[in-house]
Structure formats: C-alpha cells, structure tokens
Amino acid sequence: xxxxxxxxxxxxxxxxxxxxxxxxxxxxxxxxRDMFLAxxxxxxxxxxxxxxxxxxxxxxxxxxxxxxxxxxxxxxxQRWFExxxxxxxxxxxxxxxxxxxxxxxxxxxxxxxxxxxxxLDVFPLLRVFRHAVISGEIGMVKxxxxxxxxxLAKMDDPDPAEVLFVDDRLENIEAADALGFxxxxxxxADGLEATLRSEGLI
Numbered sequence: 001x002x003x004x005x006x007x008x009x010x011x012x013x014x015x016x017x018x019x020x021x022x023x024x025x026x027x028x029x030x031x032x033r034d035m036f037l038a039x040x041x042x043x044x045x046x047x048x049x050x051x052x053x054x055x056x057x058x059x060x061x062x063x064x065x066x067x068x069x070x071x072x073x074x075x076x077x078q079r080w081f082e083x084x085x086x087x088x089x090x091x092x093x094x095x096x097x098x099x100x101x102x103x104x105x106x107x108x109x110x111x112x113x114x115x116x117x118x119x120l121d122v123f124p125l126l127r128v129f130r131h132a133v134i135s136g137e138i139g140m141v142k143x144x145x146x147x148x149x150x151x152l153a154k155m156d157d158p159d160p161a162e163v164l165f166v167d168d169r170l171e172n173i174e175a176a177d178a179l180g181f182x183x184x185x186x187x188x189a190d191g192l193e194a195t196l197r198s199e200g201l202i
Contacts, residue, residue, distance in 0.1 A: 001161040003182050003199045006098060007151060008129070009142075010109035012168035013186045014091050015084060015123060019046075022082040026072055040066050041076055049112035052139040055080075080115050081122060090189025092125055097202045099128060107132035108151045108165070110141050131155070142167070143175030164199060166192060 011017040019037060027033040040062065048058050055077025063070045098105060107129040111119075113136030120126050131154045133147065140147035148165075152158065160180035167173050168186040176183050184195045196202045 001159055003162055003164045003201065005104045005106065005155060005158055005163045006196075006201065007106045007108050007155070007163050007165045007181075008095075009165075009167035009169070009172065009186070010107055010111060010126070010132075012088070013166055014088060014095075014107075014125065016086055016088050017084050019076070019083050021085060022075065022079055023072075025082065026075060036069070036072060040069055041073060046076070047110070047141065049114070050110040050135045050141050052113065052136050055112065055114050077114060080112075081118075084123075087123070087125060088189065091192070094189055094193055094196065094202070095125065095128060098196070101202060103201055104155070105129050106151065106155055108142070108147065109133070110135045112136040142169075142172040145175060145179060148176060148179050148181070164195070164201070 008014055019041070020033060023033045023036060024030070027036065045058065045062060049055065059073050059077065062073050066073065095105065105128055107126070109132065111134045113134060116134050116137065126132065133151045133154060135141045135147065138147070138150065140150060152160065152163070155163065161182060163181050164184060165173070165176040165181040166184045166186050167176070170185060173183045173185045182199070184192055186192055193202070
C-alpha cells in the first residue's frame with residue numbers, strides 16, 4: 001500500500017527544543033544546570049505537562065519540595081520559548097517540498113497545552129499541518145496506542161500503512177510500528193529526505 005500522508009512529531013523533528021538552552025542562562029555552570037535538570041525539573045516531571053497538567057499546577061508540588069528553586073521551576077513555563085532555537089535544520093525545506101507535491105501533512109506531538117496557541121504564532125510553520133494532535137490538549141501521550149488511533153481518526157481513518165510517521169524517540173517509533181504505520185526514526189533531515197525519496201513523496 002502506497003504511503004500518501006506524513007505525520008510529524010514536533011520537538012526534535014520540526015522544532016529545535018532543549019531545556020538546557022534556557023537553564024544555561026540561569027545557572028552559572030553546566031554542572032549546576034545538569035544537576036537541576038537531572039534531579040529537579042526532570043523529563044519525568046515534564047511529562048506531566050505533556051499529559052495535560054498545567055505549568056502552574058505541575059510547579060506547585062515541586063516548589064514545595066525545592067522551595068529554594070522556586071524561580072528556577074517557574075521559569076520552565078514562564079520562559080518556555082527560551083528553550084527553542086527555531087526549526088530543526090533542513091526540516092522546513094522538506095515540509096515545503098511535501099507541500100509542493102500536495103502531500104497531506106499532520107502532526108502528533110507530546111506537547112503541553114498551555115503554550116500551544118502562542119507557539120502557532122511564534123512558529124508559523126506549524127500552521128501548515130492539517131491537524132496537530134497535541135497530547136496536553138487531549139490527555140493522551142505517546143507511546144500509548146490510543147493517541148495513534150486518535151491521530152488516525154483526525155486523518156479520516158486511513159490505513160496506518162498509508163501513513164509515514166516521523167519521530168526522534170525510538171519508543172514512539174516502535175509503538176507506531178506495532179500498529180502498522182510506516183515509520184522513520186529521525187536523526188537528521190538528510191536521513192528523512194532519503195526516506196521521503198524512497199517512498200516517492202518528494
């Protein structure tokens with residue numbers, strides 16, 4: 001079955017997101033920054049934003065545990081956009097080439113709901129997607145199969161084999177593989193370009 005739709009993850013594929021970028025401005029040394037991100041504002045803590053918890057609600061219990069880091073914890077939400085450095089190199093060009101071929105483009109991202117509407121203004125490329133499934137808005141997160149089924153429904157229920165799913169996290173790729181999607185584990189735009197060419201999409 002020919003692939004006719006591309007479903008993009010956002011962070012690490014379309015958007016260059018790294019919390020260390022913000023916290024390098026806050027802490028004096030890389031060691032302090034890395035300790036904070038490993039022990040306080042961890043990815044496990046951030047995943048609750050992706051599951052639907054607000055920045056403010058998720059900060060409260062963490063501040064109770066680490067009151068001396070209150071400003072640092074609040075910065076996660078208050079200075080969210082300082083974690084970004086625009087788009088991932090090469091991806092916007094591939095999206096433009098897919099658009100030129102009228103390939104339907106969708107997004108499926110573990111992403112907090114709080115900043116999403118503002119992100120559409122800060123990163124106008126995000127508006128090219130016919131629909132973006134944002135985990136924080138629906139309370140589902142990758143790699144749970146339910147969010148992939150939700151994405152298929154938003155694409156008018158194609159066969160998964162008609163969809164190329166692009167993600168930088170292997171566990172998300174493996175979950176999509178199990179559901180019958182064609183997948184690409186993203187590391188660079190050059191690698192994605194090769195896959196898009198092999199599938200006749202560009």
